[in-house]
Amino acid sequence: MPQPSSLEAKIAARKRTLESQGLLRRRQLLSPHPIESKSTQFVHQGQVMLNFSSNDYLGLSREPALARALYQSALKYGVGSGASPLVTGYSEAHFALEQKLCQQTGHEAALLLSSGFSANTTLMKTLFDKTDVVLADKLVHASIIDGLKESGAEFKRFLHNSLEGAERLLNTHSAAALITESVFSMDGDKAPIAELSKLCRAKGVWLIVDDAHGFGTDTQFINAEDTSKHNATDAEQIDVQIVTFGKALGCQGAAILGSQALIDFLVSNAREYIYSTALSPANAALALASLEYIEQHSELVEKLNSNISLFKGLCAAAGIKLHGSDTAIQPLVIGDAQQTMDIALRLKSLGVWVGAIRPPTVPQGSARLRITLSASHSEADIAHCIAALAKVLPDELKNAAQ
Ligand SMILES: Cc1ncc(COP(=O)(O)O)c(C=O)c1O
Structure with missing residues (x-):
């Protein structure tokens, strides 16, 4: 009889524990x-x-109009990018989407990734290292936590949406950045972006906002041509903004938005960007079509x-x-x-x-x-x-x- 491997035993024990706690997860087939x-x-x-x-x-x-847009862009660009962005995977479809995102948010430059999870992890672990102190809301997304852990940075959490907590940490630590979400994924409440921005600006600390659940659900799109109408989730208040396409935009992918210097730095250093097949151009064109659709509707x-x-x-x-x-x-x-x-x-x-x-x-x-x-x-x-x-x-x- 072959011996069960130690990994099989570990997997089985973990399953029993999760089952006993009512925490075993199962997928549902639609x-x-x-x-x-x-x-x-x-x-x-x-x-x-x-x-x-x-x-x-x-x-x-x-939305049928977007299904047609996906089909048309697949005919134009193919169904896959075929390579990492630094090889031959960066097309005009990607560039056009980046430009549109910058126009809508006021940021100088953008970097596209295949998911919000990888956008967050790659940003955190590329930007920070063990010499940095980073402050984060207690409830930020798992992808931010994972990226921060991997970066080696010291990270301090403040009570959820507590301006006092954030200010206390800003006063007692020489932090590189403060991270929050625009709309929190499990509570649905909004961060006090304007106030956090003021606190961060006063200390010369970057404000990083994961806008996964806010992007597209407010009115910033409707007047995108008019920069005076940009709302709270834009470059006037936020140094780095992460937007995802899998939520209000109804498709897939994500972008990191910030200064040209930040995006250039990520292009040369972000391992998920350099060593991974680029978001397909058809998906980039689809996300652009989705943004335009929201503007028009x-x-x-x-x-x-x-x-x-x-x-x-x-x-x-x-x-x-x-x-x-x-x-x-x-x-x-x-x-x-x-x-x-x-x-x-x-x-x-x-x-x-x-x-x-x-x-x-x-x-x-x-x-x-x-x-x-x-x-x-x-x-x-x-x-x-x-x-x-x-x-x-x-x-x-x-x-x-x-
Ligand atoms: C706050 C937040 N950020 C990032 C992500 C990851 O985005 P994606 O689903 O595009 O990987 C999620 C996913 O649910 C999220 O809730």
């Missing part, structure tokens, strides 16, 4: 869902589900905002206790991981799919339903979601004043 219907429905194991868990805030992942952002208000209003009327977010991300904290999973399962049986988020993604004891809204939800979809929530939530999460 059936194809023709793009003609722009609805947020999909089919899982033969059951039609309403999707309240994606980051497709404007419903663009199912300001009603999408307006619809998203009215859906957020409707959702919050109907929850208040049903006595459902929310977390106070004003964005498309609406957390409903349950606490216990297993109870959260059970509630999410009951919602699925009622045709409503919401994210069930457990530690370590969120702190121990704060497992939650992460309900996300999209411009493509109808009023009936939202009413259905709230009726289902009212049915499955335990009493202590209902009938509480907002």
Whole structure:
């Protein structure tokens, strides 16, 4: 009999631990869902589900005009880039997208990567080293933490969204940068960017903002030609901005935006950029088409905002206790991981799919339903979601004043 390897034993033990804690993760297989219907429905194991868990805030992942744009750009550029950007993988499609992103945000230059996760990790580990002190909000994304760990920098965390905490660390450390998110992925609340920017500018510390969940969901696009209308997530306040294309833009990829000197430095030093196949030009052209689509359809952002208000209003009327977010991300904290999973399962049986988020993604004891809204939800979809929530939530999460 061959001996089980030590790795097999480790994997099996880890699985048992996760299972006993209710933290084992499983993938869910979705059936194809023709793009003609722009609805947020999909089919899982033969059951039609309403999707309240994606980051497709404007419903663009199912926009036929963008599917056509992808096809046209694939015909023009091919389906893959074929090489790293420094070999033969950098095309006019990439350049045009970079230019557009700079025009919209006010930054001098941009660098495209295949995901927001790799944009964050590569930025952190290329920019910082063990001589740097970096300050970060307690709730920044895993990709930022991983990149900082790999960089060897000393990093200090301040209490979530606490200006006092940030100021205290700025006063007591000679920091290189402060990192936060525009909209926090699990809480849906916004960072006080203007105030953090003032604090950082006064100390000569760079402000780095992961704008994954903010980019595209506000009005900066609508007046992109008019630089006086740039909003809080732009170069006037932020030294380095990370934007992703897999959320409001409905497609895939990411960009780091900053000074020309920063981007030149990354081109020569960022290992994920140098040693990885470039984002496909078809995807770059698609992200550009998506940005233009948002500019031309300001009603999408307006619809998203009215859906957020409707959702919050109907929850208040049903006595459902929310977390106070004003964005498309609406957390409903349950606490216990297993109870959260059970509630999410009951919602699925009622045709409503919401994210069930457990530690370590969120702190121990704060497992939650992460309900996300999209411009493509109808009023009936939202009413259905709230009726289902009212049915499955335990009493202590209902009938509480907002
Ligand atoms: C705040 C934040 N930053 C970065 C990422 C990673 O982006 P991507 O999905 O493009 O890898 C995510 C993903 O969910 C996120 O929530």
